[in-house]
Amino acid sequence: MIAARLSIVTLGVEDMSLMRAFYRSLGWPEQSSANDEHAMFLTGGGVLALFPLDELARDANTKPPNTFDGFRGFTLACNLESREAVDLAFETLREAGAEIVKEPEEVFWGGYSGYFIDPEENYWEVAHNPFVTFDERGGLIASE
Numbered sequence: 001m002i003a004a005r006l007s008i009v010t011l012g013v014e015d016m017s018l019m020r021a022f023y024r025s026l027g028w029p030e031q032s033s034a035n036d037e038h039a040m041f042l043t044g045g046g047v048l049a050l051f052p053l054d055e056l057a058r059d060a061n062t063k064p065p066n067t068f069d070g071f072r073g074f075t076l077a078c079n080l081e082s083r084e085a086v087d088l089a090f091e092t093l094r095e096a097g098a099e100i101v102k103e104p105e106e107v108f109w110g111g112y113s114g115y116f117i118d119p120e121e122n123y124w125e126v127a128h129n130p131f132v133t134f135d136e137r138g139g140l141i142a143s144e
Contacts, residue, residue, distance in 0.1 A: 006046060007046050007047065008040075008046060008047045008048075008049050009046070009047075009048055009049065009076065010049040010050070010051050010056060011048070011049070011050055011051070011120070011122055012051060012052070012053035012054075012056035012057065012064065013050050013051065013052065013053055013120055014052075014053055014120060015119070015120070016036045016037070016038075016039065016050060016052060017036055018119050018120075019039075019050050019118065019119060019120060020034065020036075020039045020050065022096060022097070022098075022118055022119050023039075023041050023048065023050075023118075025095075025096040025097075026092060026093070026096055027092070028041040028042070028043070028048070029041065029042045030042075037052070038050065038051050038052075043078075043138070044134065044135075044137050044138025044139045044140070045135070045137050045138065045139025045140070046139070048076075069121075070121070071123060072121075072122075072123070074123075075115070075123045075124065075125050076122060076123070076124045076125070077124065077125040077126075077127060078124060078125070078126050078127070079127050079128070079129055079132065079134075079140055080126065080127070080128050081128070081134065082128055083104070083112045083128050085128065086104050086112055086113065086114065086126050086127065086128050087104060089126045090103070090104055090114060090116075090126065093116050093126075097119075098116040098117065098118065099116060099117045100114065100115075100116050101115045101116060101117055101123070102114045102115040104126070107127075109129075110129075110130060110131065111127050111128055111129045111130060111131075112127065112128045113125050113126060113127030113128070114126055114127075131143045
């Protein structure tokens, strides 16, 4: 059995300094050991890591993709405590230069969410889910 735990999400990046600057501009705390070879941002209950794309592919014993053009078939999500927090997050995203691809709105599952893409076209959802709570670190506690 493998514990159902998502501890680190690592994005293979082409421009480390651009991506580090973007996530810092969102106010995300970066580990002090970060540099232009790797970076780690502390999130509620986990870590967002940035690693050079070619090196990440080599570490995974594969080759890097030919292109990152458009949607890749997955999204990352940041869940917040309220609709107002989502709206404030989108103000911060606009100031940081993020491309907003879907403005926040009420959604079919009963929440409120919108989407942006970061400078290397990773899709992020920012949402308020009224059916979940958070632990003291900001980690999501799913309802039963």
